[in-house]
Amino acid sequence: MAILCSSFCPCISTHLRGCPVFSRSRLTRFSVSIKAFSSQTSASTTKDEAPARVGFLGLGIMGSPMAQNLIKAGCDVTIWNRTKSKCDPLISLGAKYKSSPEEVAASCDVTFAMLADPQSAVDVACGEHGAANGMSPGKGYVDVSTVDGATSKLINGHIKATGALFLEAPVSGSKKPAEDGQLIFLTAGDRSLYDTAAPFLDIMGKSKFYLGDVGNGAAMKLVVNMIMGSMMASFSEGLVLGEKVGLDPGVLVEVVSQGAISAPMFSMKGPSMVQSLYPTAFPLKHQQKDLRLALGLAESVSQPTPIAAAANELYKAAKSRGLSDQDFSAVIEALKVKLQHQT
Ligand SMILES: NC(=O)C1=CN([C@@H]2O[C@H](COP(=O)(O)OP(=O)(O)OC[C@H]3O[C@@H](n4cnc5c(N)ncnc54)[C@H](OP(=O)(O)O)[C@@H]3O)[C@@H](O)[C@H]2O)C=CC1
């Protein structure tokens, strides 16, 4: 598996109005390297080179700030979202709007998609008026949604059949890193599209990994989120048990944050969890989706994952308690309910 990590390039981060470093003629020449991009300056852009046109489909918690960062960097951005009203703030910032994924893809050089789950990613890419209908040779489709490898390969097939290029690029990092342009991209697919899309990934993220064939990015993302979901379930158990035996949960969070098991996630989410507050950054329904997909991945290679399987049951219980749209840290509520039944 080929792995490449390229960290944030200050040259690329220079947010120049009109994005002169990302010219359309360069985008359609899919052999451009990261080095070539990063060494270009606005002075090297000739008059006949129009700015690259970037599409963005799916403007939820993650897609909106990601697209916003592209607009603020001066890119020529065209957007679409199923619920049109979510486009309005970005249109105010200068984005163009098209009424279908197909129209966005037809009018853009590179189109990004940030959809909820496998079904919506397939619908938007391959459905009626989906992006694939607007793709053609010289264009690229970058799916940054979290899906399983089979879904990613299905979308890859539809996009490649048009002569366009495909890259899967799910992200690590949540709402705040998306707002701050600090995401981590886990990419796989057409290497030349990776090179072409790199300047845009560098606007939205702090690092990027190229992992080889389509499916490897999805697998990396699912393994990472499987670990995360289990960690949050375990942390929740500790908080609930600690409180039940009379420990101050605030002190417990502090002790955890100073020791070997400290993690930014515990320090960031712990204080609000102690107050039973779950402001949504990563919706619980998406964490359960990722555990479900990770368990499918494990099943496909007969790998036992008993801890993730137990965690998944807890997230399912939380969903059935109406917590789907709360932050995934609300999984702790499923444990509180269980304890009440036991006493
Ligand atoms: N939130 C987070 O911290 C992170 C999330 N992710 C992943 O990124 C993806 C997006 O997450 P997030 O932004 O949080 O999710 P949201 O639920 O906020 O947004 C989901 C997006 O998908 C769209 N959508 C849902 N169903 C359909 C459909 N059937 N057809 C067309 N569009 C649809 C929604 O449109 P509409 O507005 O109309 O509902 C919305 O634009 C998910 O795969 C998630 O797992 C990855 C890293 C972090």
Ligand SMILES: O=CCCC(=O)O
């Ligand atoms: O998929 C969501 C990941 C959230 C995070 O990495 O903080």
